[in-house]
Amino acid sequence: MDIAQLGDKILTGDRRALARAITLVESGRADHRAQATALLEQLSSARRQAMRIGLSGTPGVGKSTFIEAFGMHLVGQGLRVAVLAVDPSSSRSGGSILGDKTRMERLSRERNAFIRPSPSQTHLGGVARRTREAVALCEAAGFDVVLIETVGVGQSETVVAEMSDLFLLLLAPAGGDELQGVKRGIMEMADLILINKADGDLKPAATRTCADYAGALRLLRKRPQDPKEFPKAMMVSALQEDGLVTAWDEMQALINWRKENGFWEATRANQARYWFDQEVRQALLARLDTPDARAMMDRLSSNVADGTMSPSAAADQMLRGHLKV
Ligand SMILES: Nc1nc2c(ncn2[C@@H]2O[C@H](COP(=O)(O)OP(=O)(O)OP(=O)(O)O)[C@@H](O)[C@H]2O)c(=O)[nH]1
Numbered sequence: 070m071d072i073a074q075l076g077d078k079i080l081t082g083d084r085r086a087l088a089r090a091i092t093l094v095e096s097g098r099a100d101h102r103a104q105a106t107a108l109l110e111q112l113s114s115a116r117r118q119a120m121r122i123g124l125s126g127t128p129g130v131g132k133s134t135f136i137e138a139f140g141m142h143l144v145g146q147g148l149r150v151a152v153l154a155v156d157p158s159s160s161r162s163g164g165s166i167l168g169d170k171t172r173m174e175r176l177s178r179e180r181n182a183f184i185r186p187s188p189s190q191t192h193l194g195g196v197a198r199r200t201r202e203a204v205a206l207c208e209a210a211g212f213d214v215v216l217i218e219t220v221g222v223g224q225s226e227t228v229v230a231e232m233s234d235l236f237l238l239l240l241a242p243a244g245g246d247e248l249q250g251v252k253r254g255i256m257e258m259a260d261l262i263l264i265n266k267a268d269g270d271l272k273p274a275a276t277r278t279c280a281d282y283a284g285a286l287r288l289l290r291k292r293p294q295d296p297k298e299f300p301k302a303m304m305v306s307a308l309q310e311d312g313l314v315t316a317w318d319e320m321q322a323l324i325n326w327r328k329e330n331g332f333w334e335a336t337r338a339n340q341a342r343y344w345f346d347q348e349v350r351q352a353l354l355a356r357l358d359t360p361d362a363r364a365m366m367d368r369l370s371s372n373v374a375d376g377t378m379s380p381s382a383a384a385d386q387m388l389r390g391h392l393k394v
Pocket residue numbers: 126127128129130131132133134135165172220265266267268269271305306307308309
């Protein structure tokens with residue numbers, strides 16, 4: 070594969086080249102990894118930036134419906150929109166991906182949209198790198214907005230929030246009067262909480278849920294990167310395409326404020342540092358995961374167990390043998 074040529078095609082916005090490049094960054098092969106790194110280096114000099122929007126929500130809350138309607142709105146404004154998904158649970162069957170295709174039917178036909186489902190069976194570290202690099206590829210391909218979707222099942226929200234400029238949490242109207250089991254840590258990541266399905270019979274429940282979350286958000290510690298009134302809770306109906314224009318206005322207002330006040334740049338710089346740190350840590354751990362390293366680990370481990378070596382001396386020997394840079 071001619072990497073320089075692939076890079077040039079991506080810079081012209083070619084979606085097939087983009088798809089091929091994402092396949093390349095997803096590959097576990099060492100030669101592919103080297104090519105992917107070279108490609109990303111080439112593209113980073115273009116210094117293109119998209120608005121990266123993370124979107125999380127539990128299964129069935131309406132993420133796909135929202136992305137379809139919201140994405141169509143953005144495309145209607147002349148923007149180019151890419152959609153990436155992070156699904157570390159890998160529980161998603163082919164059926165769900167098919168379901169997504171039908172739920173995003175209009176968007177997937179748009180010339181100015183690009184939709185990429187998540188690869189299955191990858192560990193979270195792998196998913197994180199793949200998605201972060203896919204985001205960079207979409208930016209180089211000139212997309213204005215990159216939506217990064219994740220099913221709210223735990224750690225994946227942190228991964229997505231660490232690569233987004235803005236984080237949306239999609240919630241459904243609650244049946245009872247208590248807050249749903251949304252973890253505090255996830256609430257703290259949100260810039261905008263969208264109570265979806267605020268339509269028909271669900272409207273009154275949505276109104277109550279929205280008020281509850283607006284109240285809960287006011288109790289959270291103020292973050293420096295927020296203007297007053299953020300984070301916010303608001304109602305939308307993805308199905309009836311209600312509230313989407315307002316939601317987009319809010320997102321732009323927040324992003325503009327952060328850009329004007331230096332938080333956009335600062336957050337991106339911190340995120341880059343975070344991912345550098347993660348890459349180094351993962352690469353070090355990977356060195357312990359070779360057959361040689363495991364064999365040495367087993368041998369030293371026996372020595373420690375039978376008392377012929379102290380744990381620290383064994384660890385020292387292990388590190389000298391296998392973690393040399
Ligand atoms: N009434 C109403 N129903 C909605 C709305 N948005 C989505 N739904 C319905 O909720 C169901 C789930 O919607 P999806 O968009 O597939 O939800 P999802 O979050 O993508 O679900 P997973 O992909 O399984 O995680 C579908 O039957 C949608 O038609 C809405 O705004 N109002």
